[in-house]
Amino acid sequence: MPLDKISAQISANLASAEQKMPPVDQWHPPYSGEIDIVIKADGHWFYQGGIFKRKSLVKLFASVLKKEADDYFLVTPVEKFGIKVEDAPFLITQWQWLDEQKTIMQVSTNLEDSFILNAQHPLKISDDGSLYVTVRRNLPAKVHRNVYYQWVDLAQQESTKQGTELVFFSAEHRFCLGRLSN
Known part of the structure:
Protein backbone atom coordinates (compact mmCIF):
# COMPACT_ATOMS: atom_id res chain seq x y z
CA MET A 1 0.00 0.00 0.00
CA GLU A 86 1.59 29.11 31.83
CA ASP A 87 3.02 27.80 28.56
CA ALA A 88 0.98 25.23 26.62
CA PRO A 89 -1.96 23.14 27.81
CA PHE A 90 -0.38 19.86 26.69
CA LEU A 91 3.04 18.21 26.52
CA ILE A 92 4.28 15.84 23.83
CA THR A 93 5.65 13.05 26.01
CA GLN A 94 5.89 10.07 23.64
CA TRP A 95 6.40 9.25 20.01
CA GLN A 96 6.80 6.19 17.81
CA TRP A 97 7.18 5.24 14.20
CA LEU A 98 4.07 3.59 12.80
CA ASP A 99 5.75 1.96 9.84
CA GLU A 100 8.90 -0.06 9.25
CA GLN A 101 10.28 2.57 6.85
CA LYS A 102 10.16 5.18 9.66
CA THR A 103 8.18 7.67 7.61
CA ILE A 104 5.04 8.11 9.74
CA MET A 105 5.49 9.37 13.28
CA GLN A 106 2.76 9.19 15.88
CA VAL A 107 3.09 11.54 18.83
CA SER A 108 1.17 11.43 22.12
CA THR A 109 0.45 14.00 24.79
CA ASN A 110 0.49 13.77 28.55
CA LEU A 111 -3.31 13.34 28.33
CA GLU A 112 -3.00 10.45 25.87
CA ASP A 113 -4.11 12.30 22.74
CA SER A 114 -2.36 10.61 19.80
CA PHE A 115 -2.00 11.82 16.25
CA ILE A 116 0.30 11.78 13.23
CA LEU A 117 2.93 14.51 13.00
CA ASN A 118 1.92 16.01 9.65
CA ALA A 119 0.58 19.15 7.98
CA GLN A 120 -2.56 19.16 10.17
CA HIS A 121 -0.43 18.70 13.29
CA PRO A 122 2.73 20.66 12.46
CA LEU A 123 5.86 21.20 14.49
CA LYS A 124 6.66 24.87 15.12
CA ILE A 125 9.64 26.62 16.69
CA SER A 126 8.91 29.57 18.98
CA ASP A 127 11.07 32.69 19.14
CA ASP A 128 12.88 31.25 22.19
CA GLY A 129 13.62 27.97 20.37
CA SER A 130 10.97 25.86 22.12
CA LEU A 131 9.12 23.32 19.98
CA TYR A 132 5.34 23.04 19.82
CA VAL A 133 2.93 20.78 17.95
CA THR A 134 -0.64 21.78 17.15
CA VAL A 135 -2.78 19.12 18.79
CA ARG A 136 -6.45 19.87 18.11
CA ARG A 137 -8.56 22.96 17.62
CA ASN A 138 -5.43 25.10 17.42
CA LEU A 139 -4.28 24.01 20.89
CA PRO A 140 -0.51 23.68 21.27
CA ALA A 141 1.49 20.98 22.98
CA LYS A 142 5.05 21.72 24.01
CA VAL A 143 7.58 19.07 23.04
CA HIS A 144 9.03 17.61 26.24
CA ARG A 145 12.80 17.87 26.56
CA ASN A 146 13.26 14.06 26.48
CA VAL A 147 11.33 13.82 23.20
CA TYR A 148 13.35 16.71 21.78
CA TYR A 149 16.66 14.95 22.52
CA GLN A 150 15.37 11.73 20.97
CA TRP A 151 14.38 13.64 17.84
CA VAL A 152 17.80 15.33 17.69
CA ASP A 153 19.36 11.84 17.61
CA LEU A 154 17.29 10.81 14.59
CA ALA A 155 17.46 14.14 12.75
CA GLN A 156 19.69 14.75 9.75
CA GLN A 157 21.76 17.82 9.05
CA GLU A 158 20.64 19.70 5.97
CA SER A 159 22.30 22.74 4.42
CA THR A 160 19.89 25.57 3.55
CA LYS A 161 20.21 29.25 2.68
CA GLN A 162 19.60 30.03 6.37
CA GLY A 163 22.37 27.67 7.54
CA THR A 164 22.61 24.07 8.66
CA GLU A 165 19.30 22.75 10.00
CA LEU A 166 18.40 19.61 11.93
CA VAL A 167 15.47 18.01 10.10
CA PHE A 168 13.39 14.86 9.99
CA PHE A 169 10.35 13.75 8.02
CA SER A 170 6.93 12.38 8.93
CA ALA A 171 3.94 11.76 6.67
CA GLU A 172 5.82 13.28 3.71
CA HIS A 173 6.45 16.56 5.52
CA ARG A 174 9.76 18.09 6.56
CA PHE A 175 10.14 19.26 10.15
CA CYS A 176 12.98 21.42 11.42
CA LEU A 177 14.22 21.13 15.01
CA GLY A 178 16.41 24.20 14.70
CA ARG A 179 19.57 25.60 13.16
CA LEU A 180 23.09 24.78 14.16
CA SER A 181 25.27 27.76 14.99
CA ASN A 182 28.36 28.13 12.86
Missing part, protein backbone atom coordinates in the same frame (compact mmCIF):
# COMPACT_ATOMS: atom_id res chain seq x y z
CA PRO A 2 1.42 3.44 -0.90
CA LEU A 3 2.68 5.66 1.89
CA ASP A 4 0.02 8.33 1.38
CA LYS A 5 -2.77 5.74 1.69
CA ILE A 6 -1.23 4.26 4.84
CA SER A 7 -0.88 7.73 6.34
CA ALA A 8 -4.46 8.62 5.41
CA GLN A 9 -5.82 5.41 6.93
CA ILE A 10 -3.91 5.89 10.18
CA SER A 11 -4.92 9.56 10.33
CA ALA A 12 -8.58 8.62 9.81
CA ASN A 13 -8.43 6.12 12.67
CA LEU A 14 -6.83 8.66 15.00
CA ALA A 15 -9.20 11.41 13.83
CA SER A 16 -12.21 9.31 14.83
CA ALA A 17 -11.05 9.61 18.43
CA GLU A 18 -10.76 13.38 17.99
CA GLN A 19 -14.30 13.52 16.58
CA LYS A 20 -15.61 12.21 19.90
CA MET A 21 -14.53 15.49 21.48
CA PRO A 22 -17.22 18.10 22.18
CA PRO A 23 -17.58 20.61 19.31
CA VAL A 24 -16.27 23.58 21.33
CA ASP A 25 -15.20 25.39 18.17
CA GLN A 26 -18.92 25.71 17.36
CA TRP A 27 -19.82 27.08 20.79
CA HIS A 28 -19.72 30.84 21.31
CA PRO A 29 -21.27 31.50 24.71
CA PRO A 30 -20.90 34.81 26.52
CA TYR A 31 -17.92 35.31 28.83
CA SER A 32 -18.83 34.09 32.33
CA GLY A 33 -15.75 35.13 34.32
CA GLU A 34 -12.58 33.46 35.54
CA ILE A 35 -12.03 30.12 37.27
CA ASP A 36 -8.91 29.65 39.39
CA ILE A 37 -7.56 26.86 37.20
CA VAL A 38 -3.92 26.98 36.14
CA ILE A 39 -2.20 24.64 33.72
CA LYS A 40 1.45 24.73 34.76
CA ALA A 41 4.31 24.61 32.27
CA ASP A 42 5.00 21.00 33.34
CA GLY A 43 1.48 19.95 32.26
CA HIS A 44 -0.07 19.65 35.72
CA TRP A 45 -3.49 21.19 36.33
CA PHE A 46 -4.27 23.09 39.53
CA TYR A 47 -7.51 24.38 41.03
CA GLN A 48 -7.26 26.99 43.80
CA GLY A 49 -3.62 26.01 44.32
CA GLY A 50 -4.26 22.26 44.66
CA ILE A 51 -3.24 19.76 42.02
CA PHE A 52 -5.87 17.74 40.15
CA LYS A 53 -5.30 14.17 41.26
CA ARG A 54 -7.71 12.46 38.86
CA LYS A 55 -6.48 12.28 35.28
CA SER A 56 -10.03 11.55 34.11
CA LEU A 57 -11.13 14.95 35.46
CA VAL A 58 -8.24 16.70 33.70
CA LYS A 59 -9.16 14.95 30.46
CA LEU A 60 -12.77 16.03 30.85
CA PHE A 61 -11.79 19.68 31.31
CA ALA A 62 -9.25 19.44 28.49
CA SER A 63 -12.02 18.23 26.17
CA VAL A 64 -13.79 21.60 26.54
CA LEU A 65 -10.65 23.73 26.36
CA LYS A 66 -10.64 26.47 23.74
CA LYS A 67 -8.02 29.02 22.70
CA GLU A 68 -8.96 32.47 21.43
CA ALA A 69 -6.00 34.68 20.49
CA ASP A 70 -3.61 34.12 23.42
CA ASP A 71 -6.33 33.34 25.99
CA TYR A 72 -7.68 29.97 27.12
CA PHE A 73 -11.23 29.14 28.15
CA LEU A 74 -13.29 26.22 29.36
CA VAL A 75 -16.55 26.37 27.40
CA THR A 76 -19.95 24.77 27.32
CA PRO A 77 -22.78 25.72 24.99
CA VAL A 78 -23.90 28.36 27.55
CA GLU A 79 -20.79 29.33 29.58
CA LYS A 80 -17.22 30.44 28.93
CA PHE A 81 -14.71 30.65 31.78
CA GLY A 82 -11.18 31.99 31.48
CA ILE A 83 -8.30 29.94 32.87
CA LYS A 84 -4.54 30.50 33.04
CA VAL A 85 -2.07 28.48 30.97
Whole structure:
Protein backbone atom coordinates (compact mmCIF):
# COMPACT_ATOMS: atom_id res chain seq x y z
CA MET A 1 0.00 0.00 0.00
CA PRO A 2 1.42 3.44 -0.90
CA LEU A 3 2.68 5.66 1.89
CA ASP A 4 0.02 8.33 1.38
CA LYS A 5 -2.77 5.74 1.69
CA ILE A 6 -1.23 4.26 4.84
CA SER A 7 -0.88 7.73 6.34
CA ALA A 8 -4.46 8.62 5.41
CA GLN A 9 -5.82 5.41 6.93
CA ILE A 10 -3.91 5.89 10.18
CA SER A 11 -4.92 9.56 10.33
CA ALA A 12 -8.58 8.62 9.81
CA ASN A 13 -8.43 6.12 12.67
CA LEU A 14 -6.83 8.66 15.00
CA ALA A 15 -9.20 11.41 13.83
CA SER A 16 -12.21 9.31 14.83
CA ALA A 17 -11.05 9.61 18.43
CA GLU A 18 -10.76 13.38 17.99
CA GLN A 19 -14.30 13.52 16.58
CA LYS A 20 -15.61 12.21 19.90
CA MET A 21 -14.53 15.49 21.48
CA PRO A 22 -17.22 18.10 22.18
CA PRO A 23 -17.58 20.61 19.31
CA VAL A 24 -16.27 23.58 21.33
CA ASP A 25 -15.20 25.39 18.17
CA GLN A 26 -18.92 25.71 17.36
CA TRP A 27 -19.82 27.08 20.79
CA HIS A 28 -19.72 30.84 21.31
CA PRO A 29 -21.27 31.50 24.71
CA PRO A 30 -20.90 34.81 26.52
CA TYR A 31 -17.92 35.31 28.83
CA SER A 32 -18.83 34.09 32.33
CA GLY A 33 -15.75 35.13 34.32
CA GLU A 34 -12.58 33.46 35.54
CA ILE A 35 -12.03 30.12 37.27
CA ASP A 36 -8.91 29.65 39.39
CA ILE A 37 -7.56 26.86 37.20
CA VAL A 38 -3.92 26.98 36.14
CA ILE A 39 -2.20 24.64 33.72
CA LYS A 40 1.45 24.73 34.76
CA ALA A 41 4.31 24.61 32.27
CA ASP A 42 5.00 21.00 33.34
CA GLY A 43 1.48 19.95 32.26
CA HIS A 44 -0.07 19.65 35.72
CA TRP A 45 -3.49 21.19 36.33
CA PHE A 46 -4.27 23.09 39.53
CA TYR A 47 -7.51 24.38 41.03
CA GLN A 48 -7.26 26.99 43.80
CA GLY A 49 -3.62 26.01 44.32
CA GLY A 50 -4.26 22.26 44.66
CA ILE A 51 -3.24 19.76 42.02
CA PHE A 52 -5.87 17.74 40.15
CA LYS A 53 -5.30 14.17 41.26
CA ARG A 54 -7.71 12.46 38.86
CA LYS A 55 -6.48 12.28 35.28
CA SER A 56 -10.03 11.55 34.11
CA LEU A 57 -11.13 14.95 35.46
CA VAL A 58 -8.24 16.70 33.70
CA LYS A 59 -9.16 14.95 30.46
CA LEU A 60 -12.77 16.03 30.85
CA PHE A 61 -11.79 19.68 31.31
CA ALA A 62 -9.25 19.44 28.49
CA SER A 63 -12.02 18.23 26.17
CA VAL A 64 -13.79 21.60 26.54
CA LEU A 65 -10.65 23.73 26.36
CA LYS A 66 -10.64 26.47 23.74
CA LYS A 67 -8.02 29.02 22.70
CA GLU A 68 -8.96 32.47 21.43
CA ALA A 69 -6.00 34.68 20.49
CA ASP A 70 -3.61 34.12 23.42
CA ASP A 71 -6.33 33.34 25.99
CA TYR A 72 -7.68 29.97 27.12
CA PHE A 73 -11.23 29.14 28.15
CA LEU A 74 -13.29 26.22 29.36
CA VAL A 75 -16.55 26.37 27.40
CA THR A 76 -19.95 24.77 27.32
CA PRO A 77 -22.78 25.72 24.99
CA VAL A 78 -23.90 28.36 27.55
CA GLU A 79 -20.79 29.33 29.58
CA LYS A 80 -17.22 30.44 28.93
CA PHE A 81 -14.71 30.65 31.78
CA GLY A 82 -11.18 31.99 31.48
CA ILE A 83 -8.30 29.94 32.87
CA LYS A 84 -4.54 30.50 33.04
CA VAL A 85 -2.07 28.48 30.97
CA GLU A 86 1.59 29.11 31.83
CA ASP A 87 3.02 27.80 28.56
CA ALA A 88 0.98 25.23 26.62
CA PRO A 89 -1.96 23.14 27.81
CA PHE A 90 -0.38 19.86 26.69
CA LEU A 91 3.04 18.21 26.52
CA ILE A 92 4.28 15.84 23.83
CA THR A 93 5.65 13.05 26.01
CA GLN A 94 5.89 10.07 23.64
CA TRP A 95 6.40 9.25 20.01
CA GLN A 96 6.80 6.19 17.81
CA TRP A 97 7.18 5.24 14.20
CA LEU A 98 4.07 3.59 12.80
CA ASP A 99 5.75 1.96 9.84
CA GLU A 100 8.90 -0.06 9.25
CA GLN A 101 10.28 2.57 6.85
CA LYS A 102 10.16 5.18 9.66
CA THR A 103 8.18 7.67 7.61
CA ILE A 104 5.04 8.11 9.74
CA MET A 105 5.49 9.37 13.28
CA GLN A 106 2.76 9.19 15.88
CA VAL A 107 3.09 11.54 18.83
CA SER A 108 1.17 11.43 22.12
CA THR A 109 0.45 14.00 24.79
CA ASN A 110 0.49 13.77 28.55
CA LEU A 111 -3.31 13.34 28.33
CA GLU A 112 -3.00 10.45 25.87
CA ASP A 113 -4.11 12.30 22.74
CA SER A 114 -2.36 10.61 19.80
CA PHE A 115 -2.00 11.82 16.25
CA ILE A 116 0.30 11.78 13.23
CA LEU A 117 2.93 14.51 13.00
CA ASN A 118 1.92 16.01 9.65
CA ALA A 119 0.58 19.15 7.98
CA GLN A 120 -2.56 19.16 10.17
CA HIS A 121 -0.43 18.70 13.29
CA PRO A 122 2.73 20.66 12.46
CA LEU A 123 5.86 21.20 14.49
CA LYS A 124 6.66 24.87 15.12
CA ILE A 125 9.64 26.62 16.69
CA SER A 126 8.91 29.57 18.98
CA ASP A 127 11.07 32.69 19.14
CA ASP A 128 12.88 31.25 22.19
CA GLY A 129 13.62 27.97 20.37
CA SER A 130 10.97 25.86 22.12
CA LEU A 131 9.12 23.32 19.98
CA TYR A 132 5.34 23.04 19.82
CA VAL A 133 2.93 20.78 17.95
CA THR A 134 -0.64 21.78 17.15
CA VAL A 135 -2.78 19.12 18.79
CA ARG A 136 -6.45 19.87 18.11
CA ARG A 137 -8.56 22.96 17.62
CA ASN A 138 -5.43 25.10 17.42
CA LEU A 139 -4.28 24.01 20.89
CA PRO A 140 -0.51 23.68 21.27
CA ALA A 141 1.49 20.98 22.98
CA LYS A 142 5.05 21.72 24.01
CA VAL A 143 7.58 19.07 23.04
CA HIS A 144 9.03 17.61 26.24
CA ARG A 145 12.80 17.87 26.56
CA ASN A 146 13.26 14.06 26.48
CA VAL A 147 11.33 13.82 23.20
CA TYR A 148 13.35 16.71 21.78
CA TYR A 149 16.66 14.95 22.52
CA GLN A 150 15.37 11.73 20.97
CA TRP A 151 14.38 13.64 17.84
CA VAL A 152 17.80 15.33 17.69
CA ASP A 153 19.36 11.84 17.61
CA LEU A 154 17.29 10.81 14.59
CA ALA A 155 17.46 14.14 12.75
CA GLN A 156 19.69 14.75 9.75
CA GLN A 157 21.76 17.82 9.05
CA GLU A 158 20.64 19.70 5.97
CA SER A 159 22.30 22.74 4.42
CA THR A 160 19.89 25.57 3.55
CA LYS A 161 20.21 29.25 2.68
CA GLN A 162 19.60 30.03 6.37
CA GLY A 163 22.37 27.67 7.54
CA THR A 164 22.61 24.07 8.66
CA GLU A 165 19.30 22.75 10.00
CA LEU A 166 18.40 19.61 11.93
CA VAL A 167 15.47 18.01 10.10
CA PHE A 168 13.39 14.86 9.99
CA PHE A 169 10.35 13.75 8.02
CA SER A 170 6.93 12.38 8.93
CA ALA A 171 3.94 11.76 6.67
CA GLU A 172 5.82 13.28 3.71
CA HIS A 173 6.45 16.56 5.52
CA ARG A 174 9.76 18.09 6.56
CA PHE A 175 10.14 19.26 10.15
CA CYS A 176 12.98 21.42 11.42
CA LEU A 177 14.22 21.13 15.01
CA GLY A 178 16.41 24.20 14.70
CA ARG A 179 19.57 25.60 13.16
CA LEU A 180 23.09 24.78 14.16
CA SER A 181 25.27 27.76 14.99
CA ASN A 182 28.36 28.13 12.86
